[in-house]
Amino acid sequence: MATAQPSAAPRPSAHPKANPGYGKKSAPGQEPRTGRDFAHLPVREASIATYLDRLDDEADISIKTLAKHLPYGQCAIGTALNNLSVAGHLRRVRRPVTVDGNPRWVWHTFFSRTARDDAWWDAFLTGEVPPVAAPSQAARSVAYDVLARLGRIEPRLTLSAGECGALEESAAQWFARGANEAQLVQAMTAGLPEHVAHAYGFVRARLVAKLPPEPQPQPPTRYEVVCTACAEPAAGASLRGGLCEGCRGGRSGLTADQVQAHVGRLRAALRTRPRTQKGADV
Incomplete structure (x- = not known):
């Protein structure tokens, strides 16, 4: 049941940055901040969303790091992030990059203070950036x-x-x-x-x-959307609210072959990831 947004959310003081290329990214075209941006959410989700909203881009918003700075455990934060994804406030994505000739995945979590529906997220993450309204x-x-x-x-x-x-x-x-x-x-x-x-x-x-220059148009970046809960990529049509069919409860579980395939992908990602990286939002 929705409840009023708490007035005293945790403050994002001294929150660590993720490694360059990782972490939080703000979605474009958000409405100006008010005192009731997340009043439609339950108390826990509203508190976490308020905290995320006030973090700078590239902040480390992995579950483990958030648990160190918020009064919730990792399981509670993971569930809350899933709920925020379903409510339209975040999406988890990745894109391939090449560093020193080695292919790697760069992970981001896009956050939007303004709740978006699946159609908006799909358009934005496939490079069809929705128009930004003139200042209101x-x-x-x-x-x-x-x-x-x-x-x-x-x-x-x-x-x-x-x-x-x-x-x-x-x-x-x-x-x-x-x-x-x-x-x-x-x-x-x-x-x-x-x-x-x-x-x-x-x-x-x-x-x-000191007026900043007009932002220069940039070619759209295309991201591969992954499930907020399990980080598995999936076709856009099968991700509703940022969650795959399995994490929405649409199937009873993974087969042994699927588990082995998933473990293989995780091992491959770890092999291509620099050993010195810490605090990445994965």
């Missing part, structure tokens, strides 16, 4: 809130309500170009002079001078 009033409100917080973070940059409204559209352009709240605050507050005579003019000048 909600996005502009986030921009206003960041501007209003500047004075609490750095008193020299205190702005009035009218000044926040006048600068709101300029700040919203930062989010439209891929910046997050922390990056905007850092750009406004770093390296301040000892005395700021006119906070409004100073912030307005920085918003224009």
Whole structure:
């Protein structure tokens, strides 16, 4: 049964990074963060989703690492991740890369604060990136809130309500170009002079001078989707909610041949994986 999102989720302080190329990746086109993004989820899932949402990309979100930073065991976290996958908040994928002439798999877990259906995930992960809507009033409100917080973070940059409204559209352009709240605050507050005579003019000048460039279109990356629970690849049609038929309970179990084949794939993956890698999200 769904329940209200807990107000005090664990804080993602000092959470480790995965090795380069692994770990969390944020899905594009998410709605701005609010206080009730996961209110439709049970308490445990909402708490874990809130924690994942606030982690940086490339954070190690393997079950073992999450269990060290959250008040849940590995089994509980594994079940919660499966439930988040079914609810449309994450998908686990892999893509082949070649390093020093050796083929390897690079693993990611895509996370979306905004719940997506299977059709959206299928389109995104096969390279058909869904269109990203233009900045909405909600996005502009986030921009206003960041501007209003500047004075609490750095008193020299205190702005009035009218000044926040006048600068709101300029700040919203930062989010439209891929910046997050922390990056905007850092750009406004770093390296301040000892005395700021006119906070409004100073912030307005920085918003224009430090505006990030327009993101350049990149060729879509195609991923092979794997089951969130067992990490086995499967055809897109057989993965509903990110889970294969077996992990959804559609079959009683694996045959001996299937178990041997699965173990063989795991051994092959371990042989091609560098021995020095730790904390990979697999």
